[in-house]
Amino acid sequence: MSIEQREARQPWILLTPALTAIGLLLIVPLVFIVVYSFWLKSAAGADTPGFFLDNWQEALTDPFYRDILLNTLKIAAVTTVACALLGYPAAYFIARSRGNKMVLLVLLMLPFWISYIIRTMSWINILGVSGALNSALIWLGLINEPIQMLYNETTVILGLTHFLLPFMVLNIFVSLDGIDTNLEDAASSLGATKWQGFLQVTLPLSLPGLAAGGLLCFVLAAGTYITPVILGGPRDAMFANLVYEAIIRQLNWPLGSALSLLLLVVLGVLVLIYNRYLGMAQLAKGLG
Amino acid sequence: MSAVSLSNIVKRFGDYTAVHQMSLEIEEGSFVTLLGPSGCGKTTTLRMIAGLLDPTEGEIAIKGKRVNDVPIHKRNLGLVFQNYALFPHKTVAENVAFGLNYRNVPKDEARRKVAAALELVQLPDLGARYPKELSGGQQQRIALARAIVIEPDVLLLDEPLSALDANLREDMRVELKRIQQSIGVTTVFVTHDQTEALAMSDQIIVMSEGRVEQVGAPEEVYNTPATEFVAKFLGASNLLSARCADMAGGDIALELPGFPKIAIPRDRAPRVSGPGPVRLVIRAEKLHLKAEGTPADGLLSVDAVVENVDYQGQSARYFVRVGDHQMQAINMIEDHPFATGAKVSLQFRARDCAALPVESPS
Numbered sequence: 001m002s003i004e005q006r007e008a009r010q011p012w013i014l015l016t017p018a019l020t021a022i023g024l025l026l027i028v029p030l031v032f033i034v035v036y037s038f039w040l041k042s043a044a045g046a047d048t049p050g051f052f053l054d055n056w057q058e059a060l061t062d063p064f065y066r067d068i069l070l071n072t073l074k075i076a077a078v079t080t081v082a083c084a085l086l087g088y089p090a091a092y093f094i095a096r097s098r099g100n101k102m103v104l105l106v107l108l109m110l111p112f113w114i115s116y117i118i119r120t121m122s123w124i125n126i127l128g129v130s131g132a133l134n135s136a137l138i139w140l141g142l143i144n145e146p147i148q149m150l151y152n153e154t155t156v157i158l159g160l161t162h163f164l165l166p167f168m169v170l171n172i173f174v175s176l177d178g179i180d181t182n183l184e185d186a187a188s189s190l191g192a193t194k195w196q197g198f199l200q201v202t203l204p205l206s207l208p209g210l211a212a213g214g215l216l217c218f219v220l221a222a223g224t225y226i227t228p229v230i231l232g233g234p235r236d237a238m239f240a241n242l243v244y245e246a247i248i249r250q251l252n253w254p255l256g257s258a259l260s261l262l263l264l265v266v267l268g269v270l271v272l273i274y275n276r277y278l279g280m281a282q283l284a285k286g287l288g
Numbered sequence: 289m290s291a292v293s294l295s296n297i298v299k300r301f302g303d304y305t306a307v308h309q310m311s312l313e314i315e316e317g318s319f320v321t322l323l324g325p326s327g328c329g330k331t332t333t334l335r336m337i338a339g340l341l342d343p344t345e346g347e348i349a350i351k352g353k354r355v356n357d358v359p360i361h362k363r364n365l366g367l368v369f370q371n372y373a374l375f376p377h378k379t380v381a382e383n384v385a386f387g388l389n390y391r392n393v394p395k396d397e398a399r400r401k402v403a404a405a406l407e408l409v410q411l412p413d414l415g416a417r418y419p420k421e422l423s424g425g426q427q428q429r430i431a432l433a434r435a436i437v438i439e440p441d442v443l444l445l446d447e448p449l450s451a452l453d454a455n456l457r458e459d460m461r462v463e464l465k466r467i468q469q470s471i472g473v474t475t476v477f478v479t480h481d482q483t484e485a486l487a488m489s490d491q492i493i494v495m496s497e498g499r500v501e502q503v504g505a506p507e508e509v510y511n512t513p514a515t516e517f518v519a520k521f522l523g524a525s526n527l528l529s530a531r532c533a534d535m536a537g538g539d540i541a542l543e544l545p546g547f548p549k550i551a552i553p554r555d556r557a558p559r560v561s562g563p564g565p566v567r568l569v570i571r572a573e574k575l576h577l578k579a580e581g582t583p584a585d586g587l588l589s590v591d592a593v594v595e596n597v598d599y600q601g602q603s604a605r606y607f608v609r610v611g612d613h614q615m616q617a618i619n620m621i622e623d624h625p626f627a628t629g630a631k632v633s634l635q636f637r638a639r640d641c642a643a644l645p646v647e648s649p650s
Contacts, residue, residue, distance in 0.1 A: 182373035185340055188360040189367035190438060191390030197361075200386075204377050 037257035047254060055258035065242065065259065069266065072239040075153065076221035079160040083168040083217045084210060086161070091172035091209075092202075096181075105173070108166050120159050120230045127155060151233035159231040160221045167220070168213040175209020176202070211278045219267055239263050289352045291316040291474035292337060292442055297346035299332050299498075306332045308498045310346070314442075314476060315491075319468055321477045323485040324495035325521070330478045331446060333495075337476060338444050339363050351441055361390070366435030366473070370447040372427040374419035380406070380430050381415035387438035405433040408467055425456045432464070436471060443468070443475045449484060461487055482522050486510060494518050512556060512642055513569060519644070524572035524605070526615045532557075532566045532643065542568055542643060546611030547590055550638050557643035567644040574640035575617035577606055580631045592634040594626050608634060 037055055040048040059065055094104045111119060126132045127149040134146040149155065179202060187197035225240035232238075237245075240263070247256035292314040299307040307329040314320050322330035335341040337348060339360030348355050355363055374383050384405055388398040406412045409429035419427055428448055435443060448464070449457045465488050468475050479485055485492050486506045494501040494509060494517070502514040513519035519527060530544035539551040540560060550568070560566055580591070590610050598605035604625040606617045617634065626632055 180371065180373060182369045182371060183375060185338075185360075186367060186369065186373040186375075186434075187386070188340075189338060189363075189365055189444075190387030190434070191361050191364075192386075193359075193361050196390070201375055 033257045033261060036253050037261055039254040041252045041254050052254075055255045058255065059258045059262050065239075065262075068237060068242060069239050069263070072222055072263075073266075073270075075157055075160070075238060076218045079157050079164060079221040080168075080214050080217045082157065082161045083165050084214060087165055087168035087213065088172055088210070090165075091169045091176055094169070095173050095176035095179075108169055111166060116163060117226060117230070119162065120227055123155065123159055123162070123231055124150065150231065151236070153232070153236050155231040156228050156236055156238075159227040160224060163224075163227065164217045164220055167216050171213030171216065172206060172209045175206040175212075179205050207278075211274075215271065215274060219271070222267055223263065289316070290314055290349075291318075291351060292476065293347075293349045293352075294333070294337070295347045295349075297333070297336060297343045297348065299329070299336060299341065300344045306498050307336075307343075310498075310500060312493065312500070312503075314474060317472045317474055318490040319465070319475045319477065319488060320491045320493065321479060321485040321489040322493050322495060323479060323482060323521075324501075325480055327497075328495040329498040330480075330495050332498075334444055334446055334476060334478045337442070338365055338367055364438065364441050366438060366440035366443040368428070368431050368435050368443070368445045368448045370450050372419070372424075372431045372451070374427055374431055374434070376419055378418075379415065380411075380417050380419065380422070383419065383430060384415075384434045384437050386434060391438060401437050402433075405437040406430075408436070408470070409433045410463075424452050425460060428452065428460065429463070432467065436467070436473065440473065443473045445475065445477045447479055448477075450479070450481070457484075464488065486522070494521065496521070511571075512558070513644070514559065516567060516569075516644060516647055519569045519642075524616055524618060526568075526570050526572065526575070526613075528568040528570075528613055528615075529646075530566050530568040530643070532560055532563050535560075535562060540643060542566065542641075544568060546613070548588055550588060550641055552638050552641045552643060556639060556641065559645050560643050561645070565646045567646055569642040569644060570615075570636060570640060572605070572616045572618040574636050575608075575615065575619075576635045577608070577617055577619055577626055577632045578635055580633055582633055582635070584633075584635060587635040587637055589633050589635045592632050594628055594630045594632060597625055597628055599625055608632065610634060 036047075038051045038053070040050065040052040040054055042048050090108075094101060094108070097104060124131065128134070129146040129148065129150075131149075133149065134143075137143045138146065183201050183205070184194075184197050187201045188194065192200060222238075223240055225238060225244050228236050228238045228241055239259070243256050243260045243263070246252045246259060290313040292312070294310055294312040297307055297310040297312075298305065310329075310333065322333055324330050332341060336343050337350075339355065339358065343356065350363065350365075374380075375386065378386070381402055384402045385398055388401060393401065402415070403412065406415060409432055411426060411429055411433075414422065414426065414430070419430065422430065428451075432448070445464075449460050452460055461484055477484075477488065489506055491503065492506055492509045493503050496517045502509055502518045504512075504514075509518060510522055513522065513525070516527060519525045528544055530542045530550075532540055533543045533549075534541040535554075538554055540554060540557050542550045542552060544550075557566070576587075577592075577594070578589075582589075592608040592610045592615075594606055595609050595614065596607040598607075601621075603618055603620050606619065606626060608615055608617060615634070
């Protein structure tokens with residue numbers, strides 16, 4: 001074998017472990033799901049292999065699924081905006097602090113050491129009927145009876161924001177940390193106030209991080225099912241809960257497969273549109 | 289009225305004092321260089337003038353107005369950084385126009401001014417490009433255009449040439465000086481490079497460890513260093529322990545073992561006040577190596593042995609021994625350089641020597 005041939009092979013040899021993992025753990029199961037979605041669950045309980053469009057028809061025409069899908073996207077969007085508004089100042093603070101940056105980043109990562117479920121459930125101790133907030137309000141004499149604050153859409157968004165905020169902060173931080181502080185100084189020297197300099201220079205240069213963080217938060221929020229189970233009420237199911245319901249409770253794998261593929265396609269299309277219009281590639285190019 | 293005036297400026301960072309009691313007057317239209325090694329406080333001083341740092345003590349005035357409490361964006365200064373600091377997401381023209389946006393300049397006039405500034409830095413056709421598409425030298429020219437288009441009261445240059453490679457640096461040095469002279473803007477230039485300082489400045493302020501060592505025209509600072517630090521920092525100098533024997537008349541008579549008596553003019557030793565120990569300073573390029581036995585012909589002459597030769601093509605740096613002293617001499621080479629071990633006669637003029645009082649060890 002010539003040297004060129006060997007060199008041409010090398011990347012493929014290096015890629016083999018990753019490709020094998022992706023193939024076995026992602027592509028193969030996904031193909032199973034696609035195949036499953038065309039099967040039919042019979043009343044008797046056994047699945048009927050074949051090519052039936054019934055599941056897809058149900059998923060795409062039933063307004064119940066449509067409403068929950070739209071609501072899921074709305075919750076994800078609100079969560080993303082909340083994360084961006086709360087996360088940006090925090091990321092800015094960390095990126096511009098001197099010396100103790102590493103400590104602040106470790107603090108930011110600290111919640112990941114505790115299970116996401118435990119963190120979500122902690123809100124029950126805070127907002128529950130006998131939780132910290134109600135107890136405090138009663139102690140202060142502001143209310144006589146505990147208020148029911150839990151189990152609604154707001155607490156779902158709260159829980160998701162709590163869960164996803166570090167992802168947003170990290171992404172924005174990486175972006176901000178890469179911006180030369182001389183740029184802000186240059187803007188000030190040319191007559192821009194701190195705020196004008198931020199709007200003109202720092203914010204546009206940090207958009208790639210904001211966009212990446214936003215995308216991550218949105219996709220993770222849209223695919224969540226634990227938060228609504230713990231913090232949502234009976235009417236606050238998100239789309240992933242429907243998939244769970246279909247597969248685990250009703251043992252209807254074909255319908256569950258169709259529903260999960262629907263969510264996958266919708267999120268995939270949104271990601272493509274997002275990429276196209278926020279022009280992340282373009283922004284990255286500008287940064288050289 | 290000075291364009292910039294610092295009075296008793298002190299800057300402390302915690303326990304560390306970066307600038308000690310600095311006072312300075314910078315004349316309108318002049319090109320002044322803060323020169324010193326890294327950590328000498330030159331950049332700190334520049335950043336205080338710019339308004340990026342607050343002085344711990346003292347007053348800063350620009351055009352006679354105290355600016356201690358004036359934020360940077362209201363000081364009307366042009367600032368150029370070592371790393372250019374162009375806005376990467378804006379085109380060259382947008383970069384240059386940036387400062388005009390905050391000065392209520394009408395659109396047409398702004399466009400004209402941007403074009404004129406790009407013309408001045410000799411890059412008239414690059415307006416539509418992005419900074420990353422330009423070379424380092426071009427980027428620094430754009431940074432300069434961006435700083436001068438706002439017609440600043442003072443132009444502050446923080447090591448603007450240090451990121452460029454050697455040849456480009458020399459071209460930019462000439463270019464920068466040309467631009468500064470053509471618009472006549474008061475300029476404060478920070479550098480650690482003595483060549484840049486000597487070539488460009490009307491006045492050099494040599495700094496060391498947060499203190500001003502000497503203020504003077506390039507020739508003055510080079511030829512008559514006020515302190516041992518200045519003598520060592522600028523060019524290659526020989527510093528020898530000597531004794532001032534006599535101050536009678538217009539000359540100062542210096543004695544040092546192994547040398548003939550050296551009588552230097554009084555103005556070459558302004559800080560020597562009376563007889564006693566002094567330091568004799570002589571530049572390496574003022575010491576001439578001649579073949580052994582060459583007649584002195586009015587020059588001072590001592591016998592020396594070449595210990596080492598650092599060949600540099602058109603010139604050579606010799607390390608020679610005169611009695612107990614090792615000295616260095618930089619000479620142009622005629623025919624061939626002297627070889628190691630050669631016996632030579634070292635000749636120099638008394639008026640090329642300078643004398644400094646002995647500094648008490650700090």
